[in-house]
Amino acid sequence: MxxxxxxxxxxxxxxxxxxxxxxxxxxxxxxxxxxxxxxxxxxxxxxxxxxxxxxxxxxxxxxxxxxxxxxxxxxxxxxxxxxxxxxxxxxxxxxxxxxxxxxxxxxxxxxxxxxxxxxxxxxxxxxxxxxxxxxxxxxxxxxxxxxGPLPIDRGDRSNVWVLDGDDLIQARQIKGRGGGAVLGGVSVYERTDGRLTAIVTGETARLDGDAWRLENARRFDVATGIATRLASTQVGPGVRPDQFTLATVDPDGLSFRALAVAIDDLKAAGRPTxxxxxxxxxxxxxxxxxxxxxxxxxxxxxxxxxxxxxxxxxxxxxxxxxxxxxxxxxxxxxxxxxxxxxxxxxxxxxxxxxxxxxxxxxxxxx
Structure with a gap:
């Protein structure tokens, strides 16, 4: 035996x-x-x-x-x-x-x-x-x-905020990673000395050079109260894709392999892990x-x-x-x-x- x-x-x-x-x-x-x-x-x-x-x-x-x-x-x-x-x-x-x-x-x-x-x-x-x-x-x-109705698919990140100088950028949903990231439900809050001056909203945004091309955009001027429709406009110059995709990493919502990949991405971006x-x-x-x-x-x-x-x-x-x-x-x-x-x-x-x-x-x- x-x-x-x-x-x-x-x-x-x-x-x-x-x-x-x-x-x-x-x-x-x-x-x-x-x-x-x-x-x-x-x-x-x-x-x-x-x-x-x-x-x-x-x-x-x-x-x-x-x-x-x-x-x-x-x-x-x-x-x-x-x-x-x-x-x-x-x-x-x-x-x-x-x-x-x-x-x-x-x-x-x-x-x-x-x-x-x-x-x-x-x-x-x-x-x-x-x-x-x-x-x-x-x-x-x-x-x-x-x-309410789920606006995004499983695995996509939602409700991410990024600080761009004095401006605030909100993306209600983010699909993809790196240069292929697509932002949905984007709102840009333009501020001067901490005071809100305008709000730019759009359906989707994709990386275009070093900025983001916002499609079907509208701009609301706070001082005049006038809303202007824009075909497309560039927002967030210098904002990297990883600032959106790595802004919120919930370990409980990621598998072992997905969390390991997120940690490697954060390390490459110089973030604490x-x-x-x-x-x-x-x-x-x-x-x-x-x-x-x-x-x-x-x-x-x-x-x-x-x-x-x-x-x-x-x-x-x-x-x-x-x-x-x-x-x-x-x-x-x-x-x-x-x-x-x-x-x-x-x-x-x-x-x-x-x-x-x-x-x-x-x-x-x-």
């Missing part, structure tokens, strides 16, 4: 424990999503229906966009609770004692759960990258127009937190159930799991402030609690 195979219990026990763990984890996740989605709708349904013409279809569209965010946020909590319930049940039925009496170590007892949680982590990363990022980007755009680099690393460490949960909750698996301390052990496992989430959010906040390096902000809590969980397991059971 190979070393890898000997580390696990028998095939029957491995599949039995993995099935218990997965069914309880996803049952808890479904219950959490249903309850939290219902509570979220209580606060948002009024805003959705406040827009004229919205009805049941828009409510279901919101649910379809919001539910993936709830799943992504609470999947690690579900893994933690599923692990505690699984191990507590096995302990109460003396199944853990039977496995240890058969010569299995604590690590071998936990091995099926660790492998199953690794599969959950891989599924979570793919789900976050392919579904949650797109849903987040679309929902953010929809909320910016107060749940530390906070985004931390978010990029967290797209890996976040899903992997599921692998930590069996280790942190392992304290609930061992000890004699008749001793009356099983509930206390379960509470300790839950406390360790929730302490990890607190430390993870704190480290990310410190990374956004620049107090922690990006890699440390994303991975320090994971590595710290992996050592804590291993130390507790070895100290109490091995």
């Amino acid at each position: 190979s070393a890898a195979a000997s580390f696990f219990p028998s095939r029957t026990i491995t599949l039995y424990m993995a099935r218990l763990f997965l069914t309880r984890t996803f049952a808890i996740l479904i219950a959490l999503v249903v309850v939290l989605q219902a509570l979220d709708l209580l606060s948002e349904s009024g805003r959705i229906l406040a827009y004229s013409g919205n009805g049941e279809g828009e409510i279901w569209r919101y649910v379809g966009l919001r539910a993936p965010q709830i799943v992504a946020r609470f999947l690690p909590f579900s893994v933690l609770l599923g692990t505690i319930i699984t191990l507590t049940t096995l302990n109460q039925n003396s199944e853990v004692i039977s496995m240890k009496a058969a010569g299995l170590s604590a690590h071998q007892v936990l091995a099926p759960l660790m492998v199953a949680s690794l599969g959950i982590a891989a599924l979570s990363f793919a789900f976050n990258d392919r579904i949650v990022a797109r849903a987040t980007a679309t929902l953010d755009q929809w909320q910016k127009v107060e749940y 530390k906070a985004l680099e931390g978010a990029l690393w967290h797209k890996l460490s976040g899903p992997l937190s599921s692998v930590l949960m069996p280790l942190l909750a392992a304290v609930a698996a061992f000890g004699v159930a008749r001793s009356g301390k099983l509930f206390v052990r379960a509470v300790i496992g839950m406390a360790l799991g929730f302490a990890y989430f607190v430390a993870d959010n704190f480290a990310l906040a410190m990374g956004n402030l620049g107090a922690y390096p990006p890699f440390l902000a994303a991975w320090a809590p994971f590595l710290l609690f992996a050592m804590v969980g291993e130390a507790v397991l070895v100290r109490t059971e091995e």
Whole structure:
């Protein structure tokens, strides 16, 4: 028998424990999503229906966009609770004692759960990258127009402001990147010494030399109150395309690869990227937190159930799991402030609690 195979219990026990763990984890996740989605709708349904013409279809569209965010946020909590319930049940039925009496170590007892949680982590990363990022980007755009018709396609940036000397340029939508960027719904607020003098609006703008060619433009003079129609005009001389396309980078609304490309573009433009680099690393460490949960909750698996301390052990496992989430959010906040390096902000809590969980397991059971 190979070393890898000997580390696990028998095939029957491995599949039995993995099935218990997965069914309880996803049952808890479904219950959490249903309850939290219902509570979220209580606060948002009024805003959705406040827009004229919205009805049941828009409510279901919101649910379809919001539910993936709830799943992504609470999947690690579900893994933690599923692990505690699984191990507590096995302990109460003396199944853990039977496995240890058969010569299995604590690590071998936990091995099926660790492998199953690794599969959950891989599924979570793919789900976050392919579904949650797109849903987040679309929902953010929809909320910016107060749940009205979506003016832009997925992946496009919206409502970007750029300062050009004293003037302000607003683009309601941006498609494409670099020299091929197209601005839609452009408004240029011309100012002199901080005082608004004119507003130039247009449907689209494309790069023309070192300025932007604004089509179907209108100019409103604030002093005279006269609006003038212009066939086309040039605005924003010297304004680079990356000032529009890189003005707002939301890491939650971008996939791993798209965020990495945005970070490279920002670096090339000389922009700060530390906070985004931390978010990029967290797209890996976040899903992997599921692998930590069996280790942190392992304290609930061992000890004699008749001793009356099983509930206390379960509470300790839950406390360790929730302490990890607190430390993870704190480290990310410190990374956004620049107090922690990006890699440390994303991975320090994971590595710290992996050592804590291993130390507790070895100290109490091995």
